[in-house]
Amino acid sequence: MRRLASAASSVAFLTAVIAAWWLVAETKLINPMFLPGPQRALATLWGWIDSGELWDPLGKTVWRLFAGWLVASAIGIALGAAIASSARARELLEPTAEFLRPLPASALLPPAVLLLGLTDTMIVTVIAFGTVWPILLGSIHGFKAIDPRLIEVARMLRFPPLARAFKFQLPNALPEIFAGMRVSLALALILTVVAEMLSSQPGLGHMVLVAARAFRSADIFAGIFVLGVLGFLTNSLMQYLEAYLLRWRPAHSEG
Amino acid sequence: MSAGAPPVLAARGVSLAFGTPPAARTILSDLAFEVPEREFVCIVGPSGCGKTTLLRVLAGLLPASAGEAHFQGRRVAAPQPDIAIIFQDYGRALLPWRTVAGNVALAFEARGIPKSEHAVRSAPLLAKMRLAEHADKFPAELSGGMQQRVQIARCLAQEPRVLLMDEPFGALDAITRQTLQDEFARLCESEHRTVLFVTHDLEEAIYLGDRVIALAANPGRIVEIIDVDLPRPRRQLETREDYRFLEYRHRLFQHLGHE
Structure with missing residues (x-):
């Protein structure tokens, strides 16, 4: 009952925002050249879907987004495990990581373009670089935070280090890794769009940029709407996955 | 009890100190005892007498200072497949x-038993520990008593020769x-198990x-060993009312003082 009520109120709020948008556009409070009404944006979007124009850039954006994010996840988890379990790895890697971490990933686009050219590899690399940090931090912390009792259980059963990592430490770190991956997913969408805009590679970001240069405001809003839906869906997917994979957690510590 | 064969488990002058000499703290002082095959040996002592530490030394988790x-006649320098330990804090050990x-199944994986055999092998253990209908539940969904049964089942799945138990029932309510x-x-x-059971409950x-085996604290040392001559199976009421039970209790109580 409470869930139903909260769902109803969030839908009501969204409707109110769209209604306000519509009202502002309809009363021409803002020049319609800059702000199209929701009906115009949606009509444009429908046109893209109808003509099939949308699928190619959407597909490319989604591919880059997930490729970059998954590469970041693999690197972040592995490096985090290494840093958490070996003092030598920590000494070796941590100073470099501390230097690279505060760099805005978008600042790395120009050198990435120089080194890798205007390619998908370049975009995926930049996304992976920019989104690896929350996953790395989650992984380090998650791997470190294992209960010493569980390590004793592993010792009593004489699991070799690799089995210990996969059977004990990785699942133990999973909640923290997922928290990092969720933050990174949102970052990845931002970086994908920025990289596409700066590198003129076909994709949703590029579509929005081209529309802006041509003053096609309905296209801009349609593109942004698609990006919003994409962000919402990927985040929901991640939440669903998390809820399933972490279903062993006691109810009170969820969320 | 077979004479001649080495005891399953033995402490031979086990001492343990933490810290460096001037400031060293002696936890265990020259403990010597044996756990023969098929015997259920209990170690009782007040908190701080080092009984958990002793168990960790016997398990191979902690090296003795001396x-x-x-x-089985060989030195324990590291954990061994034939020695299983059941921890008090079942919530942290699962x-x-x-x-x-x-x-x-974790214990089966440790022994390299193929996955296809896990279900067949765990079924009788789960039945024995009354966990059969909870097989698919996660620990957080179980009561403390059930969680401890899971840990016992896991240790049995290891098929050890000796069970070390560190106050396994200490955190449970009286009935459980x-x-x-x-x-x-x-x-x-029924299975003639060899057990070394640590508790602070006389x-x-x-x-x-x-x-x-009664231990005293500071430093942990053996003060008395009592052979318990009470009929088995033991019963909560009759056994505890037996005059010999009360006599043992009286003797041990003097050593351990009041808690």
């Missing part, structure tokens, strides 16, 4: 992300504790043990 722990069956005591005692009787030690 003396040696022996398993893998929370694995189901009951998954936690038991008695139930588990009886279930566990029956199991050890009555639990006498009730379960064939022998009770």
Whole structure:
């Protein structure tokens, strides 16, 4: 009952925002050249879907987004495990990581373009670089935070280090890794769009940029709407996955 | 009890000190005793007498400063497949992300038993520990008593020659504790298990043990060893009212003081 009520109120709020948008556009409070009404944006979007124009850039954006994010996840988890379990790895890697971490990933686009050219590899690399940090931090912390009792259980059963990592430490770190991956997913969408805009590679970001240069405001809003839906869906997917994979957690510590 | 064969488990002058000489603190002082095959030996002592530490030395988790722990005549320098330990804090000793069956299977994985055999092998253990219908539940969904049964099942799945138990029922409520005591005692009787059981509860030690070793604290040392001459199976009311039970209790109580 409470869930139903909260769902109803969030839908009501969204409707109110769209209604306000519509009202502002309809009363021409803002020049319609800059702000199209929701009906115009949606009509444009429908046109893209109808003509099939949308699928190619959407597909490319989604591919880059997930490729970059998954590469970041693999690197972040592995490096985090290494840093958490070996003092030598920590000494070796941590100073470099501390230097690279505060760099805005978008600042790395120009050198990435120089080194890798205007390619998908370049975009995926930049996304992976920019989104690896929350996953790395989650992984380090998650791997470190294992209960010493569980390590004793592993010792009593004489699991070799690799089995210990996969059977004990990785699942133990999973909640923290997922928290990092969720933050990174949102970052990845931002970086994908920025990289596409700066590198003129076909994709949703590029579509929005081209529309802006041509003053096609309905296209801009349609593109942004698609990006919003994409962000919402990927985040929901991640939440669903998390809820399933972490279903062993006691109810009170969820969320 | 076979004369001649080495005891399953033995402490040979085990001492343990933490810290460096001037500021060293002696935890265990020259402990010597044996756990013969098929015997249920209890170690009882006040908190701080080092009984958990002793168990960790015997398990191979902690090296002794002097003396040696022996398993079947050989020195225990590291954990061994034939020695299983059941920890008091069952909540921390289970893998929370694995189901009951998954936690038991951990011991099979450690022994390199193929996955296809896990279900067949764990079924009788789960039945024995009354966990059969909870096989697919996660630890967080179980009561404390059930969680401890899972840990016991996992240790049995290891098929060890000796069970080390560190106050396994200490964190449970009185009723659950008695139930588990009886279930566990029956199991050890019928399977002739060799057990070293640590507790701070005198009555639990006498009730379960064939022998009770009493430790005193600061430093941890043996003050008395009692051979418990009480009929088995033991019963919560009759056994605890037996005059010999009361006599043992009286003797041990003097050593351990009041808690």
